[in-house]
Amino acid sequence: MKLVMLHNPLHFPHPVQCFFTSIGHMTDLLFMEKDLVSSLKDYIRAEEDKLQRIKLWADRLDDLSTAGSQDPEAFLGHPVNAFKLIKRLNTEWAELENLVLTDMSDAFVSNLTIQRQHFPSDDDQTGAAKALMRLQDTYKLDTDTISSGQLPGSSSVAMMSSVLSVEDCYDLGKVAYSDVDYYHTELWMAQALKQLDQGEESSTVDSVAILDYLSYSVYQQGELERALDFTKRLLELDPSHQRANGNLKYFEYQLSKKKMKESQEDEDEEQRTRKESRGRRDDYLPERKQYEKLCRGEGVRMTPRRQSRLFCRYYDNGRHPRFVIGPLKQEDEWDSPHIVRFHDIVSDRDIEKVKELAKPKLRRATISNPVTGVLETAHYRISKR
Secondary structure, three states: OOEEOOOOOOOOOOHHHHOOOOHHHHHHHHHHHHHHHHHHHHHHHHHHHHHHHHHHHHHHHHHHHHHHHHOHHHHHHOHHHHHHHHHHHHHHHHHHHHHHHOOOOHHHHHHHHHHHOOOOOHHHHHHHHHHHHHHHHHOOOOHHHHHOOOOOOOOHHHHOOOOOOHHHHHHHHHHHHHOOOHHHHHHHHHHHHHHHHOOOOOOOOOHHHHHHHHHHHHHHOOOHHHHHHHHHHHHHHOOOOHHHHHHHHHHHHHHHHHHHHOOHHHHHHHHHHHHHHOOOOOOOOOOHHHHHHHHOOOOOOOOHHHHOOOEEEEEOOOOOHHHHHOOEEEEEEEOOOOEEEEEOOOOHHHHHHHHHHHHHHOOEOOEEOOOOOOEEOEOOEOOEO
């Protein structure tokens, strides 16, 4: 009996799939961080217990010293008080010194040192930042959507802590800047500035630093007027900013020169050309537009008539004895070329075993350099195999 297939809509991929680190390794990192947090809390409790003991000791001595200082001669005339004062100074203060000098962080630091060898590298962090920007381009997402964590297809659980701070947006902009990607530098620095203007606080990033990047990134994209505006705003906040003062004079000179030499028709043409190429790197792949459309579900679509010919079925491989008893679940995905999906081929237990065996062997995928033939990594191939 043939069952009509329910077509599965294209879902937004999980962002981790675009990072250099595989989902399997990322899962390990998640649980490793959970273990470190537990270890950190143990350390905090130990420090709090230590401070509580010191506080009780200090309170007790404060009461004694207050009572004794009211009439020192009468207080010390009592032999018990004299004995206890000598005992405290000779013994108890030494014990307190040892308590204060006791390092309660040994266990946490030891655990952190062991786990640090598994931490992501600078390349992993840069790759993760570029992955977000690649998703941003592919799915035509604005920075507000990404910063708020409201990615299409994400579960409510995943969105709970998926908000980017001012520092996060600033770091994304810096990654783009280091990659000479002034288009994304502008987008993420502008988002960081927007969140600061909306009242979000940051202890490490200020408007001056953000405006410095913004003015230069828009200048590099040929937008002199906006570069000048950002520079003026920067100087309102920090009139002594040396680079901004130099840039102000340079931008004003370039702007006046530009207005003198260019006609309005030439300017319109330049802006149109710049808009068409804006945001694309020099090594932009021609095929990228096609795969981005496919990711967004904008590729070749079947007509209703073609789709009606796709089915689900139980497959017995020509009545093979094994599959007659346990037929396979088969689902048509595409008609030409004929693409079929098999369901429930491997048990969950076997899947977990394969993942366990494969995880230690995963390495960053490479490409063959078309000129030298040497295998090398590329920013647009982010899988592990």
